Amino acid sequence: MTVKLNEDREIVKAVKEGLRRTGGYCPCRLAHTPENKCMCKEFREQIADPDFEGYCHCRLYYKSKK
Numbered sequence: 054m055t056v057k058l059n060e061d062r063e064i065v066k067a068v069k070e071g072l073r074r075t076g077g078y079c080p081c082r083l084a085h086t087p088e089n090k091c092m093c094k095e096f097r098e099q100i101a102d103p104d105f106e107g108y109c110h111c112r113l114y115y116k117s118k119k
Contacts (some may be wrong), residue, residue, distance in 0.1 A: 056100060057115050059108065068113040081111040 058065050079093050080088045087118025088094040096109035099116060106118045 054103075054118060055118065056101070056114055059112055059115055061112075064112050068111050070112075079111055 059068075068080060071114055072090065073076070073097055074080065079089045079091055082089040082093070092114065093110065096114060096116075099105040099107070099109070103118070106116060108115050
């Protein structure tokens with residue numbers, strides 16, 4: 054299992070700028086709650102799922118099963 058940044062540099066740049074603007078909260082979510090602080094609770098749970106492979110909600114990170 055590996056977690057890496059999206060290979061699309063433009064997406065990474067846009068999301069990281071959004072994270073700076075929001076103080077580290079997912080820029081794709083309206084609520085600034087602990088669950089939405091990057092790396093969000095949803096993606097941490099997806100990382101823990103051995104069957105999950107894919108991007109986090111904002112597409113900053115990608116989890117592969119390999």
